[in-house]
Amino acid sequence: MLTVSNYHYIREDFTSQYPSIFGLTPESFKRQLIELQKIGKFISPKELLENTDEIVNSKQNYLLVTFDDGLREQFEIAKPILDDLKIEAMYFVNSINFIEKQVSLVHKIHLIRSQVSPEDLMSNFLKSTFKSKFELPEIDKKKAIEHYNFDDVSSAHLKYCLNFKLTINELSIAMNDLFNVYFDSKETVNNLYMTEEYLKILAQENQLGSHTHSHLALGLLDVDTIGTELKKTKEYLEKITQTKIEMLSYPYGNEASYAFPVPDIAKKVGYKLGFTMERGKNNGCEDKLLLKRFDCNDLVTGKNYKNSL
Template sequence: MLIISNYHYIRDDFSARYPSVFGLTPAQFRKQLEELSRHGEFISLEKLLEFQHRPLDRNYILISFDDGLKEQYELAKPILDEMGVPAAFFINTSNFKEKIVSLVHKIHLLRSEISSHEILSELQKKGTAPLSEKEKTLAITHYNYDEAETALLKYLLNFKMVLPEQQAFIDPLFEQIFDEHQVNSALYMDKEMLQALHGQGYLGSHSHRHLPLGQVDPEVLQEELKNTQDFFRSNFGKPSAAISYPYGSFEASTGISEAIEKAEFSLGFTMERAANKDLQEDSLLLSRFDCNDLPGGKNDLFKGQHIFKNPELRKWHKNESSIPHKR
């Protein structure tokens, strides 16, 4: 069986005028790794690829990071190296090729300076369509670590509004407060860090621009996959074998397996909170837990029990209508 723990922010200090992100301190990260080591064996991406066509031979744990943040390399990787724990780091290639800040991170930064209530009010003034009751429920379920108002804002921006609408609203606000070039340099890893991670077999794609791939037009999806794989070929000599789907929701991750496979990815990672019995049935819709869902996190779903003792198993892949990668 395979259980995957996913991380974003690793910081010594998360204080802000309006707290906008949830992560772990290095001490908390180390403590969680120590706890997880008592449940299973840590596995690398390269080793995981070997189990596409044969059963998993023991209980494995994969440590993964999304977004290619510099703090992951500077604060988390030394702990991983010291403890001998392999990991997967998924990057948005536009941050490195075009030196831009992902829209999702612009939103995080703005929310640290402006309250969710104020931003929602501005959206209402501009006539943005409100969320339905069903969408409100989905928002609170998906962003379960946020306060309700923040969850609604994030869902409205990330899933309800189309990309041009988001950019037209967020970019002017961002430019009033931040310098994009400075933020890009401070927030994301540099070329040497990427090369080091690739040399260890730790690097994967998080798409090109951090779009919800399952919800964009087919032409945009193809462009996203081509651009991210072109970056990997140009910089590392070969395409990425693994992709982590931005946002990771059911809607953002499913219905695209054929395109993902055509783009030469062998492994795909969602944010379905569940364990993976194997990779043989489907290797492109692997489930992951947020680190806060696991022992040592803010909301341990396992309540102190062994994580491999009767865990919830992934189901999203059973809904996929076109999955040529199933064996």
């Protein structure tokens, strides 16, 4: 069987004016890896790619580490820890950060929310052209609190509006205006994401994969746009690294991100393995382009860990 643990932010300090960016410290990351070593055997991405059937159908618990979003801290902080432990990982990146030098929308949201309170953001949006989208009826307020049960009420209402009420275009417009008030886009791109040199190193070590071009939920897009999102990153990475890119992780990883016909298009484009964020171990019953992953918080030492996993 195959157990996959996925990570995003790995940094020394997560303090900010308002909580919105969450992850593991290097110490917590290393501690989890050491504990995982006790319950399974880590494999490399190359081993998985070359022996997928054997690994997922095995009674032995094989482990794989993955990272989404191509963040600089993953290479500069997490990778040295992995190297010391002789563990290889898979790093999935978005090409929009490199080709267009743009900050991904998901990170704009994280960064803005780290500097502006949810109350002030709601107040701002209620004065904007999107006012009606942020005037939640009581039934939606209840849904928001139920869906984001780990958040305070104000944060739950805000996140519900952003994620369920606005279209992608509306969300982009709203966030772009705010982002430019608080952040310098060029500086953020340089500080937040890996360099092309880092990508080349990972590719030579068979540890580089695609997270699509723009970090959008693919299943909500039209067929042509899905194809473009999948091809653009693959072609860009293969061109600059002179290696094959055959592994993919779907942004957000929920059903909306990999709904039909996304896996079929991914296969036609040339991907062999794809990763969702559907929780669970892989035991051979899965489509190879719809492999399951755990968020690191769901596994041993994680804040949501349950012994039943």
